[in-house]
Amino acid sequence: MLSISQIKQIKNLQAKKYRKEHNLFIAEGNRLVQDLLQSSIQVSKIFYVESWTPMIKNENISYQQISKKEMERISGLSTPSEVLAVVKVPVKQIDFKISESELVLVLDDVQDPGNLGTIIRLADWFGIEKIICTSGTADAYSPKVVQSTMGSIARVAIAYYNPSKIVEQLANKMVPVYGTFLKGENIFHKKLSQNGVIILGNEGNGISKAFESIVSHRITIPSFSKTDCGSESLNVAVAAAIVCSEFRRRTAMDLT
């Protein structure tokens, strides 16, 4: 049986303020919880309904069976699942070292949680293990982002820094820094390196001046619209997908 204070504590984690205060976040659904259990991220407590069976019980985790009604009360989903985990926010410090074939994403104030979730998921698909976010980027541990990553939140390291710290760290590195712009070199014709940093900008304003100053390669995804008054830009997650795919295609085909 859930206490009123337990219900309140869990529901509070929908809000960023409480996630920061308690350093915890919520993950719902069997696949997502299993992915977290298999990762280095520390699951603190699992609430589940009768139909859910834990694969292997971990001694460091507290398990509590609850009724479907109780699950409905603590779930943030319109259709609650069988399992809800309370998870420790991993304290991720990224060392800013970029190895030979490593691609790292930098998100410069990406504000839409849906875009952030999609970018984390595609980073996982394209073998990108680190995402560096400015402090103005959406919170990766908000329920909407966590759920939309489809488990990728368990496998991609995400760290938040002040923009000036990121700029300072990257300015000293000997790796190419790519930025996506509306006007730049056509990505399809450009030589791409095997490793590097890819900066993705804010939905409305693009890449900020501070980050623009450290971009060594301005790239653009060409439009194929037949009209002059066509689409003005691509969604940031879509641009991220095309850029990451193009980098990996070149490496795989030895075409860098």
Place this chain on the structure above:
Amino acid sequence: MLSISQIKQIKNLQAKKYRKEHNLFIAEGNRLVQDLLQSSIQVSKIFYVESWTPMIKNENISYQQISKKEMERISGLSTPSEVLAVVKVPVKQIDFKISESELVLVLDDVQDPGNLGTIIRLADWFGIEKIICTSGTADAYSPKVVQSTMGSIARVAIAYYNPSKIVEQLANKMVPVYGTFLKGENIFHKKLSQNGVIILGNEGNGISKAFESIVSHRITIPSFSKTDCGSESLNVAVAAAIVCSEFRRRTAMDLT
């Protein structure tokens, strides 16, 4: 001054039932409204606040200046803009003819409005002029989709049909039909044609059996994840972006 019945009529258009009944939808924001005014889509009425100036007044459109307070009452946005248009849903019948360099998208029950909006926007970017949707696909004229297309809703023809009708029409065509699957030929190694149909499946279930039967080329976007338990799939809008980009890259570089 807006009447109570006007306010009610406009607010009702947030719901699909009323959009179907009146064959109208809502578009908000200067850029979106301008894009619609420049298109063949028929704008029926424009509500605007004092700060907004219509570029050219069109005689067939009724214009009504309202107060900021009134705009707040009829707007579906958290931050209302200067202008809200009531627009006729275009009656789009697609002839299913596919010309020499034409790519057409078929959406097989894509259900998330965000994904649909993103796909319409990227289709516009990649010069794709027709999207054929199954009747189970999200409504392209819902406020969320309309706003997220960033004006592309004015330039891409969208038509809804029963799946059996689409299958029947496409089965007789001599154009290649591509479908995205988790297991298929690596898109980067595959020869791609200049024209064709690209089928994109439902977020959870992928391409349905009925559509699978008409797919002539099963393609897949390879994963570059270093772990076995990595990301299981890509978001449908992300997959659409990478596939459309790859088709256009080949044509542009004469590499089909």
